[in-house]
Amino acid sequence: MAGVSHAVRVLIVDDDPLVRAGLSLMLDGANGIAVVAEAADGDEVPAAIDAHAPQIVLMDLRMPRLDGITAIHRLRRRQAPPEVIVLTTFDTDENVLRALRAGASGFLLKDTPPAQIVDAVRRVAAGDPILSPAITRRLMEKVATESGAYEQARQALAGLSPREHDVVLAIAQGLTNAEIAAELLMSVGTVKAHITHILTKLSLGNRTQIALLAHDAGLA
Structure with missing residues (x-):
């Protein structure tokens, strides 16, 4: 080792x-x-x-x-x-x-x-x-065709702030924390803080699940 x-x-x-x-x-x-x-x-x-x-x-x-x-x-x-x-x-x-x-x-x-x-x-x-x-x-492609997931995902994301919503979209596009920071004109530390708050609000375990939820909702 x-x-x-x-x-x-x-x-x-x-x-x-x-x-x-x-x-x-x-x-x-x-x-x-x-x-x-x-x-x-x-x-x-x-x-x-x-x-x-x-x-x-x-x-x-x-x-x-x-x-x-x-x-x-x-x-x-x-x-x-x-x-x-x-x-x-x-x-x-x-x-x-x-x-x-x-x-x-x-x-x-x-x-x-x-x-x-x-x-x-x-x-x-x-x-x-x-x-x-x-x-x-x-x-x-598969996520986009799953029945029942769309409305549930939309409802879950409705409780996010506009800035958190922007971060979710960036995550769904596959951007890294550094790329999200550059895209949204914020520090990497702020991006990480937003992701932590999003995970807590949505009761999710990691950012991959955030991306899946965004795709369920038809946002990416």
Whole structure:
């Protein structure tokens, strides 16, 4: 493992030992990232988090005892949970939506180039969600056609201030905090404060869920 004092701490969860070994080798070789633990199933995640305090969890979806989506649901009920990036071979629309609605901050396929996986870990650790472009296009098309979600999303967003509404739109467009700050002429700290207030008002876990709600409402 790399030095972990100032590195992004990562937990790898996958039932395939070869996948875990490959990811660990790749990420531990990246500057500023340290793999602090591995788990072979979703039911091992709570103990690994308690023992190693990761900031990022790379989570497979299909595992023999506890699947990744259920594990994400359980994680989001913890106080100050780590961010989750789903890394899987299964990219069906249903899997993507279920994972993101459960609280995942990103969704990548296992054939994603190593440099992009490393970049995703760094971006999510910095507070920016990550989705592969192909998944994003399909996801937004599916969300736009879901029945019943439109009015619920509109009602949920109605309680936001105009400035918070602007931030929601920017998040839905995939902008980073720095890009939102430049677009809306505010500091990055102010952007982060707005996002915190939005998450609290909407009872959401992360900014990816904000983006999904905005798309449900037809705003992006």
